[in-house]
Amino acid sequence: MSEEEKVEEYNKYKEYASNFDDVPGYSNYMKIILSGLAMMILLVFYHSLRQRVFMDTERLQIDLLNEKRFISVERPNDYENDSKLYKVSFDLKTKEFYSLNYAVRSKKTYGQNRWTAKEIYVSWINKTITPILLNLKVSKKKILESNYVIELELELLLDKEKLENPKSGDIESYYVYFKMSKVRITYNKEFLPIKLEGYYEKNGKMSWSVLRVYSYPFKSKEEFDNEMDKAIENIQEHEAEIEGN
Known part of the structure; x- marks a missing residue:
């Protein structure tokens, strides 16, 4: 795929995504999803850190x-x-x-x-x-x-x-x-x-x-x-x- 084709494909996805901006509640819905994902990442990190401390403790x-x-x-x-x-x-x-x-x-x-x-x-x-x-x-x-x-x-x-x-x-x-x-x-x-x-x-x-x-x-x-x-x-x-x- 050429550079021009890549730019054209990107603009298509961008235009497609922008269509959701007019959907009622979509923005809030995405915020909830992103917040949930962030919380999951933090929990995984916290668990990993605790496990590491647990393994390292004499x-x-x-x-x-x-x-x-x-x-x-x-x-x-x-x-x-x-x-x-x-x-x-x-x-x-x-x-x-x-x-x-x-x-x-x-x-x-x-x-x-x-x-x-x-x-x-x-x-x-x-x-x-x-x-x-x-x-x-x-x-x-x-x-x-x-x-x-x-x-x-x-x-x-x-x-x-x-x-x-x-x-x-x-x-x-x-x-x-x-x-x-x-x-x-x-x-x-x-x-x-x-x-x-x-x-x-x-x-x-x-x-x-x-x-x-x-x-x-x-x-x-x-x-x-x-x-x-x-x-x-x-x-x-x-x-x-x-x-x-």
Whole structure:
């Protein structure tokens, strides 16, 4: 199409559009449409801005886990064999948990009498969820940009009080006794941690090994309580056997 033809076509559309100026209420109608479009654009922009801020904001990992409420954690029974995992499940809202040998429900302990319910719950939170996730702040943007796997230097994430005399299974014991220098956290599409690995000396060489496996199997308090009932029943049967002997 030549320049002259383009000008002629433009003038046709312009003349066609001008015909609507005489239609009663047309101008007001167009103003309403344009105002609505402007409002829609502003809403889309506002939503996009909020989403960006949401993705960029660093949050403590334990806060995200608290929102999820129910979490199960598996950890190795020993340093050399990370295929044998010991499972613990938590209700982070009611501060209850159960494992194969211990449980806390309604401020009552099962499987031991030395500590209060609060003491044993805090101890197991630290031991299983680990100070790494309790102290770590990370944004969803960083997780996304790292393809759901982030690698961190270890020193700033440890419980300094435990470094002097770490107990078996504590994350700090890997650092003190096995030269663990860094950790790697894998996330799911909900930005929740599903695996914690450590780079430490194992079988005479440095390698990545599983430290914790995190899962979210419970969708309700009822599901959690049903499994907890079974665990407590097993613990009580075991205690009765010991007392009987």
